[in-house]
Amino acid sequence: MNLFIISVGNELLSGRTVDTNSNLISKSLAAIGIETTGKLSVPDEKRAIMEAICFARRMADTIIITGGLGPTPDDVTVEAIAEFLGEKLVFHEDILNRMKEHFDSRRLVMPENNIRQAYLPESAIPIPNSIGTAPGLFIKKDSKRIFAIPGFPSEMEAMLKRFIIPELSGTGELPERFELFSTAQIPESQILATLEKKLSRDSLMRIRFYPSYTGVNLYVPKETATIVRELLSDYIVANSEKKLEQVIGEILRARGQSLSVAESCSGGMLASRIVSVPGSSDYFLSGIVSYSNEAKKKLLGVREETLRKFGAVSPETAAEMAEGARKIHNCDFALSTTGIAGPTGGTKEKPVGLVYIGFATKKGVFIRRYFIPSERNIFRLKTTQAALNILWVYLTGRWGHYKFLDGSEEI
Incomplete structure (x- = not known):
């Protein structure tokens, strides 16, 4: 057909x-x-x-x-x-x-x-x-x-x-059925390279790749779905078109855990994605857009010394933003974003596209450095995807063995 x-x-x-x-x-x-x-x-x-x-x-x-x-x-x-x-x-x-x-x-x-x-x-x-x-x-x-x-x-x-x-x-005339896999933070080329290890060229030709700024969706024939699931298990977010914010929301709600965010360069887009999910009030406590240094100090408790010594775009500031957001409501988790969206404002040491993402838990704060040179709003979208992916990796128990393939590095 x-x-x-x-x-x-x-x-x-x-x-x-x-x-x-x-x-x-x-x-x-x-x-x-x-x-x-x-x-x-x-x-x-x-x-x-x-x-x-x-x-x-x-x-x-x-x-x-x-x-x-x-x-x-x-x-x-x-x-x-x-x-x-x-x-x-x-x-x-x-x-x-x-x-x-x-x-x-x-x-x-x-x-x-x-x-x-x-x-x-x-x-x-x-x-x-x-x-x-x-x-x-x-x-x-x-x-x-x-x-x-x-x-x-x-x-x-x-x-x-x-x-x-x-x-x-219901016609009975369809040649085959497909299984859908939504992936995150793994490039299309890396997906192909991973699948080539066990799948023939003919099998690969029947897989449909649908890349976007937030991931790659795969439509996989049923007969090869098991192999694909095994090969990409750490990067498959859902067997549907569910987005990261939906999957994360389901996990947080089921566990009775809470989340807050503190944003600078993403300008509220991270909070917007989280609250786009119906029922997000069950687990999402607050979203603070601290675009200026003054806001970072007053709203999140970022120290003047930190901003003066390291600057707003730094792992130190990202850490204090995340921990500040978490402490406001004593929530389980908090994410922070601080970077240079461009097209202006970059320097040799801190170029346009640089972003630090903070992730605070009750056990400590983790920071990752990303370089996302993109048009301003695409940069913001990719930044929020990277932040949500960090939380998803932690919530799904992948933290100890997960290999980040998005070019980021832990600070």
């Missing part, structure tokens, strides 16, 4: 909006063995959409169309599909009733132009929209499957997970 994705919207072609939908769809379906053979972005024009469908049918047996299902006159995806298939549009009263309920629950009056969203091609099966008003649709014709779902990311993702993936997974 293979897939072709059509993204509809003038905003995609003008550059005003980035097409993140097609990436998520490709990645999600790759996990169940469905390859994407092509993608097209087309304007909100009926003829362009019909031509795209015609091309896609020659390339794949499953087509997913996103966008153009709204209530305005330029939303013509449904009409284009109906015309391409030579079908009439049929009114669905149940869809209209659900839309009215949607507006009523928000104490709003439904505009008349929303009524057009209740019309679908006569062979279409409606896909309920649990978030917005526009229903999706599913048509199976001449051994081809066509799905049309909203372009709004949250609505698209909900339909993808609740309808499309279950529909395609």
Whole structure:
């Protein structure tokens, strides 16, 4: 089974909006063995959409169309599909009733132009929209499957997970299944070098690598998953797309332990990632952004002598920041970040990209030095990932034998 994705919207072609939908769809379906053979972005024009469908049918047996299902006159995806298939549009009263309920629950009056969203091609099966008003649709014709779902990311993702993936997974036609491994702080090239020790080239070719600034996700065929798990055991964070902050949160909550952070160069991003996890108030006590030296002294108790002698970007300051954050609430753990995000402010001794991360426990304070020469906000993101990884390594009992492969060093 293979897939072709059509993204509809003038905003995609003008550059005003980035097409993140097609990436998520490709990645999600790759996990169940469905390859994407092509993608097209087309304007909100009926003829362009019909031509795209015609091309896609020659390339794949499953087509997913996103966008153009709204209530305005330029939303013509449904009409284009109906015309391409030579079908009439049929009114669905149940869809209209659900839309009215949607507006009523928000104490709003439904505009008349929303009524057009209740019309679908006569062979279409409606896909309920649990978030917005526009229903999706599913048509199976001449051994081809066509799905049309909203372009709004949250609505698209909900339909993808609740309808499309279950529909395609249940066909019995998938060539193989994959297991997902989320890794952290190990470069893609190092992953490959590690796997080459025991896997053949053919086996490696079937593994899908999805690198990002926070790690590499691997989609591994079931038959080689055990070997991959063994080889990368120290760097696999989860068998899902869970992020470090989620995994850490689960561990802290289960153990009844607590965490605080003190940030300088990451500017609150570390705390933001931690509190993005629902229920983080169970274990996260405080986040202090001590950007200036004065703030470091007043809020965290960093000594004037330390700042004068070693500077704000130093292992000594990172240590006092971490211990200060931990002592405020007598929490179990604290992390600190202090570095030079750039693009200015660096020196020969302390270049842009230098960062010290402090990790305080009730047993002591540990410091690691990193060099992360990146664009400012990427630097901040990578710094928070490195900090969370330190905590994860400690919490999961890897501390004594873990080999850091991110170029950092203990101070």
